Amino acid sequence: MSPPYLVKIENIKEDAVMAKNKRQIKGVTPIEINGEQMFLKYNIFAIRKMEEMGIDLTQFNADSKVSIEDICKLLYCGLLTYDQSLTFDEVCMIVDIDDMEYVAEKIMEAMNSVNKS
Numbered sequence: 001m002s003p004p005y006l007v008k009i010e011n012i013k014e015d016a017v018m019a020k021n022k023r024q025i026k027g028v029t030p031i032e033i034n035g036e037q038m039f040l041k042y043n044i045f046a047i048r049k050m051e052e053m054g055i056d057l058t059q060f061n062a063d064s065k066v067s068i069e070d071i072c073k074l075l076y077c078g079l080l081t082y083d084q085s086l087t088f089d090e091v092c093m094i095v096d097i098d099d100m101e102y103v104a105e106k107i108m109e110a111m112n113s114v115n116k117s
Contacts, residue, residue, distance in 0.1 A: 028082060029110035031103070034094040040078035040110035049077040053088075071100060074107050 028039035050057065053073045060066060076091040095103055 027113055029078075029106060029113055031106040031110075033099070033103070034096070036094070038079055039082040040075075040106060041081035042078050042111050043081055046077045046081050049080055050074065053077065066104070068097075068100065071104055071107065075103055078107060078110055 028041045031038050031040050047057070050073065053076075055070065055073050055077070060070075072088070072092050072095070075095065076086065076088050079086055079091060
């Protein structure tokens with residue numbers, strides 16, 4: 001028989017896992033990349049990650065050019081909210097150059113959904 005303190009620790013771990021599984025991210029934008037269904041979400045977490053990567057959202061407007069690097073960073077930060085196991089290089093590798101317009105549109109859709117909520 002296990003000591004009572006070990007049983008309590010195991011119960012706490014199980015409760016934490018159950019609580020995390022109940023936590024759902026609302027308002028995600030589905031995006032299909034390389035045949036895989038993924039989800040974009042731009043919240044405080046994603047914005048903080050953008051700042052860490054040197055992305056300043058105020059620099060983007062209708063007239064500004066957005067580089068492929070910027071699109072990849074924006075995509076990566078939006079995907080991280082849903083799947084924190086992704087790396088920046090993985091995200092860059094799964095996006096084909098032909099899909100960049102689609103990806104940019106989905107990023108804009110996800111960012112616009114933030115403004116509506």
